[in-house]
Amino acid sequence: MNSQPVAVFDSGLGGLTVLRALRQRLPQEDFFYFADTRFLPYGDRPETFLRERGVLIAEALARRGAKALVIACNTATAAAAEAIRASSALPIVAVEPGVKPAAALSKRGAIGVLATTRTLQSERFQRLVSTHAAHLRVVSQACPGLAETIEHAGPDSPEVAALLANFMAPLAEAETDVVVLGCTHYPWVAREIARYLPEGARLLDTGEPVARQLERLLLGKGVLGGGSGKLQLATSGNPATLMPVVRRLWGQSLPIEHWEPR
Numbered sequence: 439m440n441s442q443p444v445a446v447f448d449s450g451l452g453g454l455t456v457l458r459a460l461r462q463r464l465p466q467e468d469f470f471y472f473a474d475t476r477f478l479p480y481g482d483r484p485e486t487f488l489r490e491r492g493v494l495i496a497e498a499l500a501r502r503g504a505k506a507l508v509i510a511c512n513t514a515t516a517a518a519a520e521a522i523r524a525s526s527a528l529p530i531v532a533v534e535p536g537v538k539p540a541a542a543l544s545k546r547g548a549i550g551v552l553a554t555t556r557t558l559q560s561e562r563f564q565r566l567v568s569t570h571a572a573h574l575r576v577v578s579q580a581c582p583g584l585a586e587t588i589e590h591a592g593p594d595s596p597e598v599a600a601l602l603a604n605f606m607a608p609l610a611e612a613e614t615d616v617v618v619l620g621c622t623h624y625p626w627v628a629r630e631i632a633r634y635l636p637e638g639a640r641l642l643d644t645g646e647p648v649a650r651q652l653e654r655l656l657l658g659k660g661v662l663g664g665g666s667g668k669l670q671l672a673t674s675g676n677p678a679t680l681m682p683v684v685r686r687l688w689g690q691s692l693p694i695e696h697w698e699p700r
């Protein structure tokens with residue numbers, strides 16, 4: 439047991455979809471959630487920037503007393519997970535698009551992947567597809583603008599609907615029966631996405647598998663449990679601006695502090 443918090447980070451509030459699964463599975467952990475909103479969206483930023491930023495955030499979170507780190511951002515994983523693992527002594531779990539389970543579940547042999555431009559262009563993603571889904575039709579759809587529009591305009595806004603109408607057309611046309619939500623912001627609009635898919639189509643996010651992996655990791659390191667479900671939120675942006683967004687997405691108000699990793 440170890441009462442230090444588990445740190446979780448994302449470019450913004452997408453990682454809250456992962457945090458929800460973590461808290462459900464691990465109620466005896468405390469969590470420190472960092473939204474790097476100053477640099478949202480990560481999806482349009484160069485890989486070198488994301489690598490340096492990711493390493494800096496991991497170092498600062500370790501100094502702040504985290505006992506483990508969850509990279510709750512597919513884009514940060516794609517660009518920076520290797521560099522973070524190489525430079526940090528923290529136990530680390532990193533989300534990545536669920537291409538492997540999607541390939542196993544698809545009956546029609548056609549899967550869709552929704553993610554940021556940066557994630558889809560990464561070597562890591564190309565490898566994931568060639569290892570697990572080379573025998574399938576994979577429709578990889580970049581969704582520029584979607585993550586920040588979910589935060590700024592809201593999941594059920596006309597702005598989100600307009601973006602999805604555009605992004606979902608190729609997936610609907612290919613009759614994909616399993617769609618990977620390859621960005622942690624997208625579970626917030628799962629219902630809106632499902633409208634474009636055939637009856638019975640599956641949407642896969644990675645909250646639950648990441649929670650199981652974190653549990654195994656903490657257990658293996660002898661630091662599982664010891665907290666009391668405490669949750670602290672921080673942003674590199676303006677807490678006052680983020681507060682109503684948290685309330686809308688999380689369903690309740692939570693205090694947020696300003697924090698700058700250094």
Ligand code: DGL
Nearest residue numbers: 452479480481512513622
């Ligand atoms: N939530 C992040 C992800 O999982 C990315 C959103 C962004 O572009 O910042 O990829």
